[in-house]
Each structure stands twice: as C-alpha cells, then as structure tokens.
Amino acid sequence: MNQSMNLIDLHCDTLFRLSGEKAGQDLKNTDCNVNLSGMRETGTMAQFFACFTCLKEQQGDRGKEEGFEQCFYQVLDMIGLMEKQCTMFPEEIALAQSYEEIMKNKKEGKISAVLTVEEGGILNENPDRIKILYEKGVRLMTLMWNYENCLGYPNSRDVRVMEQGLKDFGIETVRQMGKLGMIADVSHASDGTFRDIIKYAEGPVAASHSNCRALCSHPRNLSDDMIHALADKGGIAGLNFYGVFLGTERESRIEEMAAHILHMIKIGGREFPAVGTDFDGFGGMEHMDIPNISQMRRLWEKLKEKGVSEDQLDLIWGGNALRVLKTLR
Numbered sequence: 001m002n003q004s005m006n007l008i009d010l011h012c013d014t015l016f017r018l019s020g021e022k023a024g025q026d027l028k029n030t031d032c033n034v035n036l037s038g039m040r041e042t043g044t045m046a047q048f049f050a051c052f053t054c055l056k057e058q059q060g061d062r063g064k065e066e067g068f069e070q071c072f073y074q075v076l077d078m079i080g081l082m083e084k085q086c087t088m089f090p091e092e093i094a095l096a097q098s099y100e101e102i103m104k105n106k107k108e109g110k111i112s113a114v115l116t117v118e119e120g121g122i123l124n125e126n127p128d129r130i131k132i133l134y135e136k137g138v139r140l141m142t143l144m145w146n147y148e149n150c151l152g153y154p155n156s157r158d159v160r161v162m163e164q165g166l167k168d169f170g171i172e173t174v175r176q177m178g179k180l181g182m183i184a185d186v187s188h189a190s191d192g193t194f195r196d197i198i199k200y201a202e203g204p205v206a207a208s209h210s211n212c213r214a215l216c217s218h219p220r221n222l223s224d225d226m227i228h229a230l231a232d233k234g235g236i237a238g239l240n241f242y243g244v245f246l247g248t249e250r251e252s253r254i255e256e257m258a259a260h261i262l263h264m265i266k267i268g269g270r271e272f273p274a275v276g277t278d279f280d281g282f283g284g285m286e287h288m289d290i291p292n293i294s295q296m297r298r299l300w301e302k303l304k305e306k307g308v309s310e311d312q313l314d315l316i317w318g319g320n321a322l323r324v325l326k327t328l329r
C-alpha cells in the first residue's frame with residue numbers, strides 16, 4: 001500500500017463532543033472518531049476542527065439573539081479547548097493558520113489543526129467579531145447551520161426558504177471574510193444563499209462537508225449546477241461520510257463514497273473533490289465501512305480499484321485543499 005501521507009479532512013465535530021458529552025476526554029484518550037493515534041495511522045497532514053454550536057440547545061427559553069450570544073461564547077470555549085489540546089500534546093499537534101504553517105508543522109512531524117466555525121449566526125450582526133475569530137485562528141466559517149441567522153438562510157425542503165439568499169449583513173460578512181483570508185463555507189446554506197455566496201465572495205469558497213444531489217437528493221447536497229458554479233470559482237467540496245447524505249440512510253459505505261467522488265470529478269473536474277468526513281458530527285449508523293479516521297486507507301484503496309490515478313488521489317486527499325489554503329492571504 002502506498003497511500004499518501006497527506007490527508008486534509010475539512011470537517012469534524014470532535015471539539016463539540018469533547019466539550020459536551022465526552023467532556024474529560026482529550027484528543028489522545030477518547031472514543032471519538034477523530035483522535036491522535038487514528039490521525040497518525042492515516043497520515044493526516046491537517047484536520048479542520050469545527051467549533052459547532054446549536055442555537056436550539058443554547059437558546060432555551062431566551063430569544064434568538066440571546067441564544068446566538070450564548071453560541072458565540074460556546075465557540076470561544078471550543079477554541080480554548082483546541083488550544084489546550086495543542087498545549088497537552090505539543091509534539092503531536094499544533095494549530096495552523098496558513099499553508100506555510102501546515103508545511104512547517106509537517107516538517108516537524110506534527111499534525112496541523114485548522115480552526116473553523118459552524119454557525120455564522122454567532123456574529124449577531126457584529127462585524128468586529130469576524131476579526132476576533134480571525135485573530136484567534138479561525139480560517140473557515142460555515143455561514144449557517146440549519147437555522148436562519150443574521151447572514152442568510154439554511155438548506156430546507158421548503159422551497160420558500162431554499163430560494164432565500166444572503167441578507168445585507170451576510171453580503172458584508174462574505175466580503176470581509178475574503179479580505180481577511182477566511183474561507184466562506186457553503187455547506188448547510190440554502191440554494192439562494194449558496195448562489196449569493198458565489199456571487200459576492202472575493203476570497204476562497206468551499207463546501208466543507210457536502211455530497212452530490214444527483215446521487216442522493218437531499219437539500220444538504222450540491223446539485224450539478226452548484227458543483228459547476230463552485231468549481232468555476234476555484235472552490236472544492238469535501239466528501240461527507242454521513243449515510244443520509246450518501247444515499248444509504250443507516251449505512252456509511254465506501255461504495256457510495258467512491259461514487260460521489262467520481263461524480264464530483266465528472267462535473268467539477270479533477271481539482272474539485274476533497275474530504276470532509278463529518279466525523280463525530282452524526283450518529284444513527286448501523287454500519288460504517290470507515291468507522292474512524294484511522295481507516296481512511298479503505299477509501300483510498302476503493303478509489304484506486306475504481307481506476308482513480310495516484311495523481312488524482314493526491315489531489316482528493318489534500319492537494320485540492322492545499323491549493324485553496326494557499327490563496328488565504
């Protein structure tokens with residue numbers, strides 16, 4: 001097996017687990033899908049760690065604005081938790097805020113941790129917060145999760161929601177993210193919001209953890225038109241391992257993963273597909289061909305079996321993500 005040692009996974013929710021139900025565990029001693037020994041075994045170059053926050057959990061009986069305020073502080077706590085992991089295991093993992101830092105960490109034999117935020121509603125119409133998050137090292141923000149927020153609208157089966165685009169503050173935010181050097185993530189956005197992000201983004205764009213609607217008709221996935229638009233903008237999409245987005249409901253199998261990757265290549269080109277596992281972000285699977293980050297070679301081997309070249313595999317595994325990271329100023 002000559003698997004590349006340069007995996008970049010654009011999305012996991014491990015920090016959410018470690019700060020919640022698995023509090024007390026750490027990246028080394030944990031039953032999370034993503035952990036230090038697993039990343040080491042797979043040859044991870046960089047893992048994007050999402051600071052995910054759920055409005056409904058934080059809101060309680062408060063108003064929405066106050067709920068997002070709580071979410072903002074929860075995200076700051078998760079950033080602190082990531083920093084703590086890097087302090088606890090300094091030989092193994094270090095934060096990275098740029099392509100150069102990822103390369104430096106790799107040279108020193110360390111895995112890079114890239115901070116992301118999954119819920120732009122935490123800005124609560126406060127433009128200064130984008131800068132605050134950037135200065136803390138956040139390099140990608142998923143503009144919304146599954147709720148309407150101050151930026152725009154989420155994916156939905158309701159066409160009236162699905163056609164709604166970015167709000168004025170969303171347009172302003174996307175522009176500011178581009179200026180600062182933060183990837184605008186379209187995963188979870190409504191189709192209208194997706195189109196507006198493509199229209200207004202001046203910096204890098206990505207779908208950190210989304211699959212193909214042509215193979216699995218779910219509003220969280222990308223239509224062929226969206227794949228075209230994202231690829232034309234130089235963007236990428238990370239393959240999501242959740243069975244519901246693969247089209248197999250309660251199973252997560254490499255057969256469908258490979259099919260989604262092949263479709264991404266067919267529609268978006270060789271520089272489009274990447275990996276965004278969504279590990280520790282979903283449950284309810286009766287079976288997972290890749291139960292955790294340590295077993296990524298199974299997907300590599302399946303894609304090889306399907307005739308995907310080593311060069312193309314290197315791009316999927318990390319090359320395409322690195323290209324986007326290089327464009328961050």
Ligand SMILES: [Zn+2]
Nearest residue numbers: 118188209281
């Ligand atoms: Zn997500």
